[in-house]
Amino acid sequence: MKLLCSKNDLLKGINIVSKAVPSKTTMTILECIYIDASTEQIKFTTNDNQLGIETIISGDIIEKGIVALNAKLFGDIIRKLPDSEIALETDENYSTNIICGQSKFTIQGQSGNDFPILPFIEKKEFIEISEFTLKEAIRQTIFSIADNDTNHLMTGELFKITDNELKIVAIDGHRASIRNILLNNNYGNQSYIIPGKSLNEISKILSGEDEKQVKIYFSDNQVIFEFDTTVVVTRLIEGEYFNIAQMISNSYETKVEINRKELLECIDRSILFVNESGKKPIIVNIKDDELQIKINSTIGSMDEKINMEKSGKDILIGLNAKFIMDALRVIDDEKVSLYFINSKSPCFIKDDEEKYIYMVLPINIIV
């Protein structure tokens, strides 16, 4: 095999496919980028057996061939080379020369015969969404998936399509994050649970440009994200997701409108007194036109008031500071609305059109 590529094109490809290289594995072949230049295209593939990524890179194929190169070493070498044309040459023993100007590297490649190339999936049902919208929606929900595996469903995000609406939901047992997205077409009723880890990696690859589209193809146990010259395949999580409608309540006893940044900064200060387990609540006292946040710990205490507009009853409630901050951080609005029923019921942060809904369960406080 012999290829000529620019450093930038190589590096772009390496950065994309590296997201599916497992950090720990006993199978050295999974640590490799599978470089397939056996046809008219240069295709990089990686696969950690849950997530697989393929991307086509620009370059000239002088001699066709296939080789699998250790992703980290190959990436490190390309990264350190000057911004210029790079030649990749592999001999019959897969010894690979990487040549750039007067610099020559030699590393040992593998045939790639045992590389798990991506499964063929028949592309039928799909939805289309902009890279920007998908990247944002993942960022705005992914923090509330469960980070351990006690409930496998909670490690994924629900993608629920109803006609022209896509609902993305993440739940960790203490809170829920929901984004509702309007699609350009009607896609009927479908719902899938996608592993959070895969979505995290996909969101890193997405350019975030509004004018570029992602096609999402679903099959029974896999989902394909297709964008630019890249294809990402991930397994689906099997099972019946939680009943969202049942969790969400539209009735409330107290509604608060408050400056998002002021509230976020105030809660951020309170974090200093939250213990590491995060179980110590902040005490939120909503009274008249002030929202007061208090916290007491062995190392000290905080007490702060913020002006707000309230409709409905006064309320005193204990909340997890980090959960509220996570939601406030990903909301773009200058003002946010908080809804409460009573001190034993969840708090909702949502906009009027319900483009976003954040639900946080209260923590019992002794008053």
Add this chain to the structure above:
Amino acid sequence: MKLLCSKNDLLKGINIVSKAVPSKTTMTILECIYIDASTEQIKFTTNDNQLGIETIISGDIIEKGIVALNAKLFGDIIRKLPDSEIALETDENYSTNIICGQSKFTIQGQSGNDFPILPFIEKKEFIEISEFTLKEAIRQTIFSIADNDTNHLMTGELFKITDNELKIVAIDGHRASIRNILLNNNYGNQSYIIPGKSLNEISKILSGEDEKQVKIYFSDNQVIFEFDTTVVVTRLIEGEYFNIAQMISNSYETKVEINRKELLECIDRSILFVNESGKKPIIVNIKDDELQIKINSTIGSMDEKINMEKSGKDILIGLNAKFIMDALRVIDDEKVSLYFINSKSPCFIKDDEEKYIYMVLPINIIV
């Protein structure tokens, strides 16, 4: 005690004195900033028993007093407060309120009776140097002090004054880094060994401005750095430093003039094949008008050539890649000169006026 200060002034003071707060200690008082507003000034002091820092901050003293506050907690609180005026109020039990706008923190302070305030040192002999020059000279040498304590002298830097010249030297047994600085006055002959750890912290505090001066006072076992409104006191290392003159040779068999950046980037690429112990040498082959760098390891090999100008003999020598890079990184010149005697003798990187001299011992290679 009651003080009124701007967030910026408080934070500036906290950032300066935090450099002498030990990360690990069993004495909780050493984790504190000692705030002394018992006179007309607000003085912050910290002391880890090797390094002590005092700084005067701006602010209004409404009520005089003294309190010791946990440095980390106090710093975290001030950092998170809005950019505005902050009141510090301590009651007779050293319970301290930190008030900013509608935000009130309460933390428990200490009397500070057991705080090790800095020793009084009679200020006699001193030298004067700009903040910029001192900060730079530390940065350009400190990497070659020894990082373990097997030879205590090597954990410090020699400050050797001869008339109007200050020589700063760091040696770790495999290399030496020397900077020669011209002073504005004659200060006779003196030499001191200053702990590298202290110099590291001092260089972080120095503003690096050329027009600001540092006064360095020496006593038998302490040295004081005085600049801006800050005083830093550190113990000296006792003992007789190595004979530098004996290590430096001005004769050579090979002189190479080469582009610094090209050489640095080339060696940086070779680092990929150096094992973690760093003991694997790069092989430098200086022949005709090319400098060739080669390295071979179990994971691959590199071979690169750079154009250069040579006078004297060809030479093949094994060198520690990291040591050469450390020196090249802190040299500002576009071209550097390398001097060699033979493959068993040290390599020198120095400028014509010997403002800087970097010496690196060779590593034996089997040819």
